[in-house]
Amino acid sequence: MEFMYGAYSVVWLVIFGYMLLIGKRHSSLKKDIEFLKQLDK
Amino acid sequence: MSMNLEREKASFEVADWAPIKISLLTKILYGGMVVTMLAAFYFIFLYAEIEKTMGAVQKIFYMHVPSAWVAFLAFFVTFVFSILFLIKRKRIYDTYAYVSAEIGVVFTIIVLTTGPIWAKSSWNTWWAWEPRLTTTLILFFLFVAYLMVRQMDGVWDKKARLAAVFGIIGFADVPIVFFAIRWWQSKFHPIVFGDGPSQQGGGIAPSMLVALLVTITAFTFLYAYLLHKGVSFENMKLKVDQYKEKLRERLEN
Amino acid sequence: MIEIKKLTKQADNKLILRGVDLSIKQGETVAILGPNGAGKSTLLKVLATLIKPTSGHVKINGLNLKKDHIKVKKLFGYLPHSSLLYDHYTPLENLLFFGELYGVKDVENRARQLVKEVGLSFFINEPVKNFSRGMIQRIAIARAIIHEPKIMLLDEPHTGLDQGAITILNNVVLSMKEKGCTTLMVTHDFKQAAEICDRIIIVKNGKIADDFSINNKSLGLVSEKYEALVEGVL
Amino acid sequence: MFRAALTIAKKDIYSELRTKQVLGTMIIFAGLVILVLSFAFDPANNTTKAVIPGAVWIIIVFSGILGLNRSLVSEQRNDTMHGLLVAPMEASSIYLGKFMANFSMILIVEIVAVPFLFLLFDFKVNGSILYFILVLFVGSFGFIAIGTFLAALASNSKSSEMLLPLLLFPMTSPVLIGVTQATKIILTNMEKLPSAIAWLQLVAAYDVIFFVLCFLLIEYVLEV
Numbered sequence: 001m002e003f004m005y006g007a008y009s010v011v012w013l014v015i016f017g018y019m020l021l022i023g024k025r026h027s028s029l030k031k032d033i034e035f036l037k038q039l040d041k
Numbered sequence: 042m043s044m045n046l047e048r049e050k051a052s053f054e055v056a057d058w059a060p061i062k063i064s065l066l067t068k069i070l071y072g073g074m075v076v077t078m079l080a081a082f083y084f085i086f087l088y089a090e091i092e093k094t095m096g097a098v099q100k101i102f103y104m105h106v107p108s109a110w111v112a113f114l115a116f117f118v119t120f121v122f123s124i125l126f127l128i129k130r131k132r133i134y135d136t137y138a139y140v141s142a143e144i145g146v147v148f149t150i151i152v153l154t155t156g157p158i159w160a161k162s163s164w165n166t167w168w169a170w171e172p173r174l175t176t177t178l179i180l181f182f183l184f185v186a187y188l189m190v191r192q193m194d195g196v197w198d199k200k201a202r203l204a205a206v207f208g209i210i211g212f213a214d215v216p217i218v219f220f221a222i223r224w225w226q227s228k229f230h231p232i233v234f235g236d237g238p239s240q241q242g243g244g245i246a247p248s249m250l251v252a253l254l255v256t257i258t259a260f261t262f263l264y265a266y267l268l269h270k271g272v273s274f275e276n277m278k279l280k281v282d283q284y285k286e287k288l289r290e291r292l293e294n
Numbered sequence: 295m296i297e298i299k300k301l302t303k304q305a306d307n308k309l310i311l312r313g314v315d316l317s318i319k320q321g322e323t324v325a326i327l328g329p330n331g332a333g334k335s336t337l338l339k340v341l342a343t344l345i346k347p348t349s350g351h352v353k354i355n356g357l358n359l360k361k362d363h364i365k366v367k368k369l370f371g372y373l374p375h376s377s378l379l380y381d382h383y384t385p386l387e388n389l390l391f392f393g394e395l396y397g398v399k400d401v402e403n404r405a406r407q408l409v410k411e412v413g414l415s416f417f418i419n420e421p422v423k424n425f426s427r428g429m430i431q432r433i434a435i436a437r438a439i440i441h442e443p444k445i446m447l448l449d450e451p452h453t454g455l456d457q458g459a460i461t462i463l464n465n466v467v468l469s470m471k472e473k474g475c476t477t478l479m480v481t482h483d484f485k486q487a488a489e490i491c492d493r494i495i496i497v498k499n500g501k502i503a504d505d506f507s508i509n510n511k512s513l514g515l516v517s518e519k520y521e522a523l524v525e526g527v528l
Numbered sequence: 529m530f531r532a533a534l535t536i537a538k539k540d541i542y543s544e545l546r547t548k549q550v551l552g553t554m555i556i557f558a559g560l561v562i563l564v565l566s567f568a569f570d571p572a573n574n575t576t577k578a579v580i581p582g583a584v585w586i587i588i589v590f591s592g593i594l595g596l597n598r599s600l601v602s603e604q605r606n607d608t609m610h611g612l613l614v615a616p617m618e619a620s621s622i623y624l625g626k627f628m629a630n631f632s633m634i635l636i637v638e639i640v641a642v643p644f645l646f647l648l649f650d651f652k653v654n655g656s657i658l659y660f661i662l663v664l665f666v667g668s669f670g671f672i673a674i675g676t677f678l679a680a681l682a683s684n685s686k687s688s689e690m691l692l693p694l695l696l697f698p699m700t701s702p703v704l705i706g707v708t709q710a711t712k713i714i715l716t717n718m719e720k721l722p723s724a725i726a727w728l729q730l731v732a733a734y735d736v737i738f739f740v741l742c743f744l745l746i747e748y749v750l751e752v
Binding site: 127179182183185186189190193194195199202203205206207209210211213214217218220221222224225 | 694697741742
Binding site: 339342343344345346364365367368370372374376377378379380381382383387391392394395396397437 | 532535536539542543546547605606607608610611612613614615616617618751752
């Protein structure tokens with residue numbers, strides 16, 4: 001039984017880790033956009 | 042557990058991606074993913090019967106097989122878009138190939154971690170040099186190498202071209218790898234552990250099959266959602282880069 | 295001889311060439327001038343089949359650059375900034391190798407004669423790696439004309455050369471011109487451009503900004519026009 | 529096309545004979561691998577004989593990768609690759625020429641290193657030498673064919689010597705599995721010859737498929 005919990009937590013850890021990575025990329029891009037907006041003014 | 046995670050994802054979603062316009066397709070894919078994922082959990086834990094010999098551990102199967110399916114699908118998509126890129130040389134094809142390969146590697150990691158956990162629980166050994174697992178491992182190395190080709194320095198069209206070429210020969214290699222490994226195993230080590238983790242097709246109960254199919258649908262939606270998200274992100278990045286370039290030009294003149 | 299229509303080249307979201315139309319007749323000696331990053335070298339590399347254009351047509355001697363690339367490649371001699379020579383080979387071996395690739399008849403004699411022409415007979419059996427920049431450039435010139443090309447593509451040929459090498463290079467270009475050879479050169483050196491060329495093209499921001507003929511080696515006219523076009527805007 | 533390829537191969541081999549840099553390094557490296565193997569597996573022990581067929585391929589793969597990387601990176605000095613690209617021939621001629629040069633180089637390394645290995649480990653061949661040579665030939669062919677192609681691909685990177693093994697090893701895994709199995713059978717247990725021949729057929733099929741594929745795709749790799 002603990003094996004099953006282990007496996008399921010690993011699966012979701014990997015998927016959410018990946019989503020977190022995408023989120024991080026997004027926020028750095030967002031910062032870039034903000035910076036550009038400032039520069040544009 | 043699963044419910045919590047879903048909600049977490051939803052809040053994360055709104056907070057971070059609010060400034061980006063959410064298209065209809067995104068909504069459909071996201072909705073489809075959430076619904077099928079919840080359904081999948083219902084089918085896995087409540088509907089499907091518990092396997093007699095392995096017990097609840099057998100439920101790893103519902104994560105392992107769909108991940109493998111998504112990984113192969115993702116690499117196949119990379120292969121197709123690589124060919125398209127070499128013919129048409131449109132940047133969008135390259136973006137699709139890249140994002141798909143990245144998702145493929147993520148799901149390969151899932152296959153390669155759940156596989157050994159299952160192996161440990163049912164055969165009491167972490168790793169078996171079993172054809173499917175070994176092929177997945179080689180596939181993992183191949184596409185990590187693909188991502189490394191993309192990390193090279195240089196202009197994008199060169200990197201895209203080289204990566205596309207590598208994507209094509211890498212995927213063409215997969216059937217030969219699988220064949221070679223299966224042969225190697227069957228000739229020299231009789232397969233001790235039955236048919237390997239992902240080959241349960243023989244004695245599967247109908248309720249299990251239903252649960253498996255639902256999970257595969259859910260994972261495919263997850264893949265489509267991630268792909269769409271990744272591609273729109275890459276396009277966004279491109280636009281920002283273009284904008285920067287324009288600003289730079291204006292500052293120079 | 296050379297027909298270019300609506301040629302564009304894009305790299306990394308940046309348009310390097312933005313629609314170049316150009317036609318060059320046989321026997322012309324054309325200098326391409328322009329500021330850094332204007333797309334001069336890219337234009338030359340597209341003609342040399344090294345870079346594939348994003349869109350547009352190029353015809354050389356009526357041959358399509360893409361389809362008949364082998365025939366086209368035989369027509370031109372390409373002399374870029376780097377020497378394209380193998381360091382541990384002697385001048386003779388280098389010329390023999392490239393001559394064989396181009397299918398030159400009687401390679402050995404042709405190579406020896408060329409080495410003599412560029413004034414390096416004494417060094418014919420020394421490895422190229424011990425040579426100075428000027429000497430290497432002379433061998434590079436010999437390498438570019440080993441197959442008696444109809445078109446010469448030169449990328450900043452005068453940079454880093456001593457006076458002797460410049461004279462040899464100019465003589466080669468002029469004697470090739472007498473044989474009816476077309477020359478295209480990208481350069482920063484107005485003096486040399488005015489010296490040997492009869493047509494000047496000024497490229498700016500990936501477009502042709504001016505295109506005029508000169509005679510009497512009038513350096514004044516060239517720099518006047520160039521300043522008006524390029525520096526006047528700044 | 530073949531003539532141009534031959535010219536390039538001749539040029540590469542001739543320049544190698546002049547500098548003796550790559551070939552010398554490859555052979556010395558092969559010797560060092562044998563030395564390390566003798567530390568890892570006691571040569572006096574009889575069970576060590578079982579790893580010799582695999583050791584043959586460890587030597588070939590590791591010394592081969594040195595030469596492969598070198599052969600394409602060396603064309604970047606003075607941009608000689610551009611010189612080849614503007615010459616009147618197909619890009620595949622360049623590939624073919626490079627392949628022939630690398631292949632003859634690895635054959636020389638094998639001729640020197642393999643007898644040396646057998647000698648030092650006092651290995652007695654209980655099988656057919658002729659078949660062994662065939663296996664060496666077919667295996668090296670596949671390894672060098674795909675290796676030359678991937679070296680051309682990796683040479684665009686600044687750290688090509690690090691990138692090349694990462695690309696090459698997973699890609700050639702079918703060849704490596706096939707030839708090590710075939711070598712093991714041929715050197716120790718000739719009764720199973722049919723299965724060794726089956727392995728050889730698999731590797732030969734791989735050779736053909738990838739040689740054709742590399743031939744078609746090399747144009748996209750060499751483009752500037």
